[in-house]
Amino acid sequence: GESVGLHLPTLSVQEGDNSIINCAYSNSASDYFIWYKQESGKGPQFIIDIRSNMDKRQGQRVTVLLNKTVKHLSLQIAATQPGDSAVYFCAERWEGGYQKVTFGTGTKLQVIP
Amino acid sequence: GAVVSQHPSWVICKSGTSVKIECRSLDFQATTMFWYRQFPKQSLMLMATSNEGSKATYEQGVEKDKFLINHASLTLSTLTVTSAHPEDSSFYICSAREGQSQPQHFGDGTRLSIL
Numbered sequence: 001g002e003s004v005g006l007h008l009p010t011l012s013v014q015e016g017d018n019s020i021i022n023c024a025y026s027n028s029a030s031d032y033f034i035w036y037k038q039e040s041g042k043g044p045q046f047i048i049d050i051r052s053n054m055d056k057r058q059g060q061r062v063t064v065l066l067n068k069t070v071k072h073l074s075l076q077i078a079a080t081q082p083g084d085s086a087v088y089f090c091a092e093r094w095e096g097g098y099q100k101v102t103f104g105t106g107t108k109l110q111v112i113p
Numbered sequence: 114g115a116v117v118s119q120h121p122s123w124v125i126c127k128s129g130t131s132v133k134i135e136c137r138s139l140d141f142q143a144t145t146m147f148w149y150r151q152f153p154k155q156s157l158m159l160m161a162t163s164n165e166g167s168k169a170t171y172e173q174g175v176e177k178d179k180f181l182i183n184h185a186s187l188t189l190s191t192l193t194v195t196s197a198h199p200e201d202s203s204f205y206i207c208s209a210r211e212g213q214s215q216p217q218h219f220g221d222g223t224r225l226s227i228l
Contacts, residue, residue, distance in 0.1 A: 034216075043117075043206050043219035044157065089156060100147060101208070101217050103157045 012110045019077040021107045023090035026071060030092040034101065035064060035075045038087045044103075047075070047088075077109075085111045115141050117209050119220035127228055128199060134192045134223045136207030142187035143209035147217065148180070151204040163190055197227045 013019045025033070031052040036044035050057045050064045050073075057064050063076040073090050090104045116139040126132055136146060145164050149157040161177075163169035163184035171177045179201075181193040190209070194201055206222040 036219075041222070041224070043119075043208075043221045045219070046216065049216070099213055100159060100162055102159065103149075105156050 009105070010108045010110065012112060013080050014112050015080060015082060017080055019075075019080045019084070019109060019111075021075045021077075021088050021090075021109065023073040023075075023104050024071060025073060025090070025092050025104070027092060027094055028068075028071065030094040032093040032099075033064070033066060033073050034091045034093070035062075035073075036089045036091060036103075037084075038089060038106075040086075044089060080109075080111050082111045082113055085109055115209075115211070115216075115218040117143075117207065117218045117220040119205075119207055119223050121223060122221065123224045123226075125226045125228065126197065129196055131193055131195045132197055132225060134194075134205055134207075134225075136190045136192070136209065136220055138188045138209045138211075138218070141209075141211045141218075143190070144187065144212060145210050146184055146190040147208040148182060148190075148192050149206045149208065151206060151222070153204075157206060160192075194225065197225070199227045201225065202227045 034049040035047040037047050038044045048059045048062050048064050050066050055066050061078045065074045087106045087108050089106045091101045093099050093101050118137045120135045148160045151157045159172050160175045161169045161171045163182050165184050165187050169182035184190040204222050207220045208217040210217045
């Protein structure tokens with residue numbers, strides 16, 4: 001079936017450096033993408049989203065890039081801080097799926113002080 | 114912002130018992146609620162989608178008679194794990210949205226441990 005996947009299970013970065021987390025999706029019908037941050041023992045926390053008619057969206061210290069040609073999504077975190085340490089999930093939503101959110105496999109971000 | 118609350122946050126019970134988890138939208142009316150399950154070091158897997166006043170739609174492989182979902186009001190959905198066994202031990206997370214094109218808001222999950 002259709003799925004959202006990630007390439008890297010763990011990413012370690014030095015505090016202050018920029019982080020890039022990648023995600024590959026397979027459902028070309030998806031029209032909305034979301035990045036979530038999950039800290040240990042908690043539910044997913046919304047970070048940033050992007051619709052399929054856009055290729056870039058910026059938030060505070062975060063940027064999401066969408067490349068529909070290769071079905072690739074990335075999350076860039078500027079000046080990574082220890083508080084950014086968590087598991088990050090990309091997720092997709094598509095009209096045919098009753099607009100339910102489907103999660104990718106997740107990347108654990110470890111920030112080295 | 115929109116808040117989704119789950120209760121309890123942690124439950125431990127004996128094998129064979131039934132456990133009920135509540136999910137409430139605190140400051141909005143949730144026409145649709147979703148239940149996810151997450152095993153350690155894995156992603157969230159959607160179990161079922163429920164619309165207020167309707168029967169839940171279960172994902173493939175999820176036993177509807179084992180995971181009973183009730184969405185009787187616009188602010189409350191419950192998940193009951195019937196005759197729970199150790200393999201049902203997991204992190205259960207609910208999510209709610211106000212309308213079809215609205216974002217999903219997530220609760221902080223319920224850690225279920227079956228002994």
